[in-house]
Amino acid sequence: MGQKSSLVIIGNEILSGRTQDKNTSWIGDKMAAHGVPLAEVRVVPDIEEKIIEAVNAMREEYDFVFTTGGIGPTHDDITAACIAKAFGVAFGRHDDAYQVLLEYYGPDELTDARATMADMPDGATLIPNPVSGAPGFRVENVFVMAGVPRIMQAMLESVIADIAPGKTIMSNTITCNLQESIVAEGLGQVQDKYEDVEIGSYPSFRGGQLNVSVVLRSTEDGSIKQATKDVLALIDDRGGEVLSEVYQVPLS
Amino acid sequence: MGQKSSLVIIGNEILSGRTQDKNTSWIGDKMAAHGVPLAEVRVVPDIEEKIIEAVNAMREEYDFVFTTGGIGPTHDDITAACIAKAFGVAFGRHDDAYQVLLEYYGPDELTDARATMADMPDGATLIPNPVSGAPGFRVENVFVMAGVPRIMQAMLESVIADIAPGKTIMSNTITCNLQESIVAEGLGQVQDKYEDVEIGSYPSFRGGQLNVSVVLRSTEDGSIKQATKDVLALIDDRGGEVLSEVYQVPLS
Numbered sequence: 001m002g003q004k005s006s007l008v009i010i011g012n013e014i015l016s017g018r019t020q021d022k023n024t025s026w027i028g029d030k031m032a033a034h035g036v037p038l039a040e041v042r043v044v045p046d047i048e049e050k051i052i053e054a055v056n057a058m059r060e061e062y063d064f065v066f067t068t069g070g071i072g073p074t075h076d077d078i079t080a081a082c083i084a085k086a087f088g089v090a091f092g093r094h095d096d097a098y099q100v101l102l103e104y105y106g107p108d109e110l111t112d113a114r115a116t117m118a119d120m121p122d123g124a125t126l127i128p129n130p131v132s133g134a135p136g137f138r139v140e141n142v143f144v145m146a147g148v149p150r151i152m153q154a155m156l157e158s159v160i161a162d163i164a165p166g167k168t169i170m171s172n173t174i175t176c177n178l179q180e181s182i183v184a185e186g187l188g189q190v191q192d193k194y195e196d197v198e199i200g201s202y203p204s205f206r207g208g209q210l211n212v213s214v215v216l217r218s219t220e221d222g223s224i225k226q227a228t229k230d231v232l233a234l235i236d237d238r239g240g241e242v243l244s245e246v247y248q249v250p251l252s
Numbered sequence: 253m254g255q256k257s258s259l260v261i262i263g264n265e266i267l268s269g270r271t272q273d274k275n276t277s278w279i280g281d282k283m284a285a286h287g288v289p290l291a292e293v294r295v296v297p298d299i300e301e302k303i304i305e306a307v308n309a310m311r312e313e314y315d316f317v318f319t320t321g322g323i324g325p326t327h328d329d330i331t332a333a334c335i336a337k338a339f340g341v342a343f344g345r346h347d348d349a350y351q352v353l354l355e356y357y358g359p360d361e362l363t364d365a366r367a368t369m370a371d372m373p374d375g376a377t378l379i380p381n382p383v384s385g386a387p388g389f390r391v392e393n394v395f396v397m398a399g400v401p402r403i404m405q406a407m408l409e410s411v412i413a414d415i416a417p418g419k420t421i422m423s424n425t426i427t428c429n430l431q432e433s434i435v436a437e438g439l440g441q442v443q444d445k446y447e448d449v450e451i452g453s454y455p456s457f458r459g460g461q462l463n464v465s466v467v468l469r470s471t472e473d474g475s476i477k478q479a480t481k482d483v484l485a486l487i488d489d490r491g492g493e494v495l496s497e498v499y500q501v502p503l504s
Contacts, residue, residue: 012452015290016423017281018467019454021273024295029269038267040302043276043293046452050292073433074453075440113436132462148455171268181325184365188327200264200298201326202271203384203400210384215270 002166002219003063004039005031008054010069010079011147012045022149023068030156035166035219036064046070051082059086059142064163066156069147071136073113079144080137084121087139094120097135104133127155138162167219172228172247178240179203180212186234187214190227196220197227211243254418254471255315256291257283260306262321262331263399264297274401275320282408287418287471288316298322303334311338311394316415318408321399323388325365331396332389336373339391346372349387356385379407390414419471424480424499430492431455432464438486439466442479448472449479463495 007027013019021043028038039062044050051070058065070079084091097118102110117134127136127143131154136145138159145155176183180203191199197218204211214231218224228245235242259279265271273295280290291314296302303322310317322331336343349370354362369386379388379395383406388397390411397407428435432455443451449470456463466483470476480497487494 012450012469013454013467014276015280015293016284016421016469017277017279017290018423018425020277024266025269025272027269028267032268038269039297041267041293041295045291072453072455073436075436075443076452111433111436113433116436148457150457169268171270173270181363181365184325184327184363184368191327198264200328201324202265203324205400205402215265217264217268 003036003164005036005064005066005163006039006058006062007041008051008058008065008067009041009043009147010046010051010067011043012076014043014069015045023147023152026149026153027066027156030160032169032171032217034160034163035168036163037169046076046078048078048082048085051079052086055083055086055142059140063141065142066159067142067144068152071117071134071144071146073117073134077116080120083139083142083144086142087121089122089139091121092119094118094124094126094137096126097124097137100126100135101133127158130154168249169217169219170221170224170247170249171215171217172224172245173213173215174228174231174235174245175204175211175213175243176235176240177209177211177243178235178238179210182238182240183212183214183234186238187231190230190234193230194218194223194227196223199227199231255288255416257288257316257318257415258291258310258314259293260303260310260317260319261293261295261399262298262303262319263295264328266295266321267297275399275404278401278405279318279408282412284421284423284469286412286415287420288415289421298328298330300330300334300337303331304338307335307338307394311392315393317394318411319394319396320404323369323386323396323398325369325386329368332372335391335394335396338394339373341374341391343373344371346370346376346378346389348378349376349389352378352387353385379410382406420501421469421471422473422476422499422501423467423469424476424497425465425467426480426483426487426497427456427463427465427495428487428492429461429463429495430487430490431462434490434492435464435466435486438490439483442482442486445482446470446475446479448475451479451483 376389
C-alpha cells in the first residue's frame with residue numbers, strides 16, 4: 001500500500017452541530033486523486049490535551065496529517081501552540097509570517113491580536129493563504145490549515161504540491177434498482193476475486209425506493225474494469241437494471 | 253462537567269469524499285440538546301482493527317459511544333462482528349433480531365444475506381428501525397446504528413430515550429460586521445470572566461465581507477445572558493453592528 005494521510009478537525013462548532021463540516025469530503029476527494037488517501041479523521045474540541053493527543057497519534061500512524069481550524073486571532077485559537085507542544089518545540093513569533101501579515105494588513109491595521117497569527121512552532125514553514133492573508137504552516141509531516149472551507153481549499157493547493165503523488169485511485173460507481181441484500185452474496189464473491197479492488201455497497205432511498213450503489217475503487221485500471229464487468233453481470237443475473245454508472249479518474 | 257458522548261463513523265465512503273457525512277451535525281445537535289454533548293468523533297475505514305481500536309478507545313474515555321455505518325447485509329458490513337471482538341464476546345444469530353427481520357420481510361423474502369443482519373454480539377439489546385426493518389443494537393455503553401441518515405435519525409430517537417438527560421446546553425449566536433481580530437482581545441476577557449460559558453468565535457464570508465459569529469454556550473441561563481450583555485457591549489464599543497442574534501434552547 002502507498003502513503004496515507006489523516007485529518008484532525010479542531011472545532012467545538014462541528015461537535016455541537018452548529019457547523020456542518022465540509023472539509024473532510026473536500027480533502028478526501030483531493031487526496032484520493034493525489035494517491036495519498038485519507039485513512040482516518042478525528043474531530044476534537046478546542047481543548048489542548050485532546051488536540052495534542054490526536055495530532056501525536058495521527059503523525060505516528062500516518063504519513064501526513066492535516067489539521068483544520070483554530071488558527072485565527074481569538075482566545076479559542078489554540079492550534080498553533082498545541083502543535084508546538086505536540087512536537088516539544090518552542091513557540092513564538094515567526095519572522096516570515098509576521099512579514100506576510102505586515103504586507104497584508106499594513107502597519108496601522110496589524111493589531112496585536114492579528115499579530116498573534118504569526119506565532120508558530122519553531123521550525124515551521126509557511127503555507128500561503130491567498131484568500132485572507134494569515135498563513136498556515138507545516139512542521140515535519142503535519143500541515144496546519146484554516147477551518148473556513150474557502151481558505152482551507154486555497155491552502156490545500158500548496159500543501160498538495162508539497163506531497164509526492166501516489167497512484168491515483170480510480171472509482172466506478174454503479175447504481176441499480178435492486179435492494180442491497182439481493183446482490184450481497186454475489187458482491188462478496190466479486191470482492192474475494194479482486195484483491196486490489198475495494199468494493200463498497202451503499203443503499204440509498206430515491207423516490208421512496210431502496211436502490212444500491214456499488215462503488216469499486218482501485219489504483220489498477222485493468223482490475224477495476226474487470227471487476228466492473230463482474231458486477232454488471234451480477235446485477236443482470238439478479239434481474240436488476242443499472243440506473244447509472246460513473247467512472248471517475250479524479251483530477252488532482 | 254456532565255456526561256459526554258462520542259461517535260465512531262465507519263465508512264470508506266466518507267473518507268474517500270464520495271459521501272458527505274451528515275450524521276455528525278445531526279447527532280451533535282441532538283446530544284447538546286439532551287445535555288450529553290458529543291465530545292469527539294472518529295471516522296475510520298471498513299478495517300476490523302481500526303474499528304475495534306476506535307470503539308475501545310471511545311468507550312473507555314466517554315460515557316456513551318455511537319457508531320454509524322456498516323450494519324447492512326454485504327461483505328463490507330463488518331461493524332457488528334467488530335463490536336463483538338471489541339467487547340470480547342461471542343457473535344451469532346440474535347433471536348429477537350431474527351424475529352424482527354422475519355416479520356418485516358416475511359419468510360420468503362428473508363434471504364441468507366438479509367438474515368446476517370440478525371448476527372450480533374452476545375448480550376446485545378435491539379434498537380428499533382422503523383424505516384427499513386433491520387435493527388441496530390446496544391452493548392453496554394455502545395449504540396450501533398445504521399449509516400443512512402434517515403435510518404440513523406429514526407434509531408437515534410430510541411437511543412436518546414435510553415440515555416438519562418443532562419443539563420440542556422443553550423447557545424446564543426451573535427453575528428456582527430466586525431473582523432474577528434477587532435474583538436479578539438475583548439472576547440478573551442469576557443471568556444476569562446465566565447468559567448461556565450464556552451465562547452467561540454467563527455469568521456465567515458458574506459457577500460465578500462468578513463463577518464464574525466460569536467457563539468456562547470452554557471448550561472446556565474443566567475451566565476449566558478450576562479456574558480451576552482458583555483459581548484454586545486464589546487461589539488458596540490468597537491463600532492460594530494449586530495447583524496443577527498439567535499438564542500437557542502434546543503428541543504430534545
